[in-house]
Amino acid sequence: MCEVIIIGGGLAGAEAAWQVAKQGVRVILCEMRPKRLTPAHQTGWLAELVCSNSLKSAALDNAAGLLKEEMRRLDSLIIRCADTCRVPAGQALAVDRHLFAQMVTHELEKHLLVTIIREEVTAIPAAGVVIVASGPLTSTGLSDAIARLTGAEHLYFYDAVAPLVLRDTIDFNFAFYGSRYSQTDKDYINCPLTAEEYEAFYQALVQAEVHPLKEFEGEIYFEGCLPIEVLAKRGRETLRFGPMKPVGLIDPRTGQQPYAVVQLRQDNQQGTLYNLVGFQTNLKWGEQDRVFRLIPALRQASFERYGVMHRNTFIASPAVLAPTLQMRAEPRILFAGQITGVEGYVESAASGLVAGLNAGRIVRGLSPLIFPPETVIGALCHHITNANLSTFQPINATFGVLPPLPQRTRSKRERHRLLAERSLMVLRNMVILE
Secondary structure, three states: OOEEEEEOOOHHHHHHHHHHHOOOOEEEEEOOOOOOOOOOOOOOOOOOOOOOOEEEEOOOOOHHHHHHHHHHHOOOHHHHHHHHOEEOOOOEEEEOHHHHHHHHHHHHHOOOOEEEEOOOOOOOOOOOEEEEOOOOOOOHHHHHHHHHHHOOOOEEEEEEEOOEEEHHHOOHHHOEEEOOOOOOOOOEEEEEEOHHHHHHHHHHHHHOOEOOOOOOOOOOEOHHHOOHHHHHOOOOOOHHHOOOOOOOOOEOOOOEOOOEEEEEEEOOOOOOEEEEOOOOEOEOHHHHHHHHOOOHHHOOOOEEEOOOEEEEEEOOHHHHEOOOOEEOOOOOEEEOOHHHOEOOHHHHHHHHHHHHHHHHHHHOOOOOOOOOOOOHHHHHHHHHHHOOHHHOOOEOOOHHHOOOOOOOOOOHHHHHHHHHHHHHHHHHOOOOOO
């Protein structure tokens, strides 16, 4: 049987390879790492997580949680590995990033129909079924090839990574375990600040030096992943209504809600590393060291990784792709991952699932699938391929992209529950594999 070539071994490419191979179709998965690393990656493992270790909510009344359940029912490799490598994070699905990437890699390496080639690809194969899942950090050579192929100008935004700290260096005289609104969950380390401490931190943050952007690149950010310093400059109270909001947390030292809180989330299964939630940043490393130590619990902390910022590239999908994630002009070529304009780990993997299913079906002589818009998977694919091109921006999973219910609901929670029930019913009625 013919094969499918997949360019890129991130979350989307790894999931796509799994979905193709499940259909009895041979896969060649091309990944340039570790021979050539990106500005954000550190290893050669497939599906390496470069930002947060959280895959967001696991609850069905949350669109991100519903998306995971849809993928789980479609035998997603990414979700299965994430479930296995889970670390405590309240209602979120967070993973030990190293164990997770290693497990995904090993599952694909041992599959008899998957061949992994560790070489950089700088041109799109001229024949055969191809999935381009090169990710937001696509190399210059391949990026140029994609631009020539699509005939559309690239859009771009900047994505930033949060710092990691060593747990044993956190000062628990100024920190406590707990989760918002819960008396029992102790999944986060909370670092409270008084009004005076917050003011000192805020002033230092907005005055700190950042890494300069290249002259030919403008400051275009994705709203869901703003650098902490950019967010702070929108107003003194912005952080207290965002990543430093104290709502739902009680400091056991005072019995009261703190003025502001920095939350730390476990980053590995051993519980030795924690990341600063919402603290993605482009500050110079020396400035990060200076400013973030103004948080009382982190005054003596060991920063195991400083935050970094990198360019994320995505194509103009509404002009280029069909809802099957095939190119409108050349249907043998499919795209998957953040390069399509989906934003987020699970969203990227979900697009890889769709592209993999459809690539396998094309090779087998079957019609590609269009997922119903009542599912989160289908709604994301519909959005990125039908959005207004002039305002096209990366999108996360959200209930807002699903078609509305025919009936009125009493509350948002009930509406989300009914949307989830409808999604899973529609998915159950689909004929996926033939």
